[in-house]
Amino acid sequence: MAAADLSEAVRALRRASVLVVGDAMLDRTVYGTVTRISPEAPVPVLTVEREVATPGGAGNVVRNLTALGASVAFLSVVGDDQAGSDLTGLIGGQPGVEPWLLVQGGRATTTKTRFIASGQHLMRADHEVAQAIHPRLADRMVRIAQDTIAATKVMILSDYGKGVLAGDVPQRLIAAARAAGRRVVVDPHGGEHGAYAGADLITPNRAELRAATGMPVDGEAALLAAARALRDRHGIGAVLVTRGKEGMTLLDGDTVHHFHAEALEVADVAGAGDTVAALVAAGMAAGLPLPVAARLSNIAAGLVVGKVGTAVARDADILESLGAEGGALRKIVSRLRAAEQAERWRRHGWRIGFADGSFDLLTPGHLHMLEQARRWCDRLVVGLRSDEAMRRLKGSTRPVQAEAARAAVLASLPSVDLVTVFDDDALLALVEAVRPDVLIKGADYRADEVIGGTLVQEWGGTVRLAALLPDGNAAVAGLQD
16 A cells, blocks of 8 residues: 555544553653662662653553544543552543543552663563452443443453453453444453454464464464464454564454564564554554554554653654655654654664754755764754744745755755754754754854753753854854844
């Protein structure tokens, strides 16, 4: 399928309506720096800089769906503790979500806390009770699901083995979906898959497929044999096996589709399975053919594993990825994508540079400045002033070149690694998002005049002024332009 057709398929995901039932978790990520070893034990001392809390487990499936613009009903169980309260607030604060988070007294909400320093994952601490929810609560959950299924097109069972989908609950939910004429996608996290009998699609990884069938899964023929055995044993419609760096394999009837891995860089695989389940279910709910939905899920998974922490693939991210097949245009990204890419580069220990300007008509001065900037860093991000900002700054006759053309020219330069468009009032926020180690401006500025300079210096970065050309070419950076 051509990129243009896939782009239309991505936009169709906004029409999807999905019911998610499963184990909700609270993911906490603690970011900091390590500069010494503890005198008490041979362990690093983490100086905490910030903490971020997001919905995890089935909650991350919900995050991925809302990132696509889909509407979601979410049914799960939390404990009567602070983590449960925090998770309820986070879920309820997402657009397009109808939350049904039931509370069980005395139950601990599953919480996973990851500690990260300089992009490196140090350790994870878990708080959880992996026991079946109370039978009366399970009955109530099934009743709510029966009422909610009719208002959605597809149901996802996100089973992390924490007790929400224990016992006969999956079979009761699948039966309810069947009675309502709705399709069921299962994201399993365990060995025995009999509880999912009758589902339309199951998305095990290779290890889960091995555990479920007791069969070898190394090699194409063995993996397909195991997938067929799983399908036939439990009457499941189709099997989508995620295979890490080898991509995915879809067994749909007698047809096999293989999708090569899309990830250019792998930063963190956490949550990739949630992304696959969300994307393929949204595709099914939007009426896309299963192979197309699977292909989109593969593209989205490739984007997610390139991000740090449990992440999501937004519809804009996927559309950018599809539009990036034209080579240099891949460098043109949103502010959010620029920040995420900069974080991945930091994980490699690379210095990030940032320069900004209008670059209306690219001159030798611009090229001279950008080449200097690139020598001061390992990766250079360029902020490009928007058309609207140019009109406010220079009048109705500017810019001469529209921002799309200016961005494309910048992206074609070997000295430039990313381009992102900004409005003048958003420049400081862009600097803060990219968090550069080096902030570059033309030498016709003073260091104390550079927007974001104080901020960069506060986190240990530097401000560098690019020299003008010997002839005094004032277009040195287009930075004053």
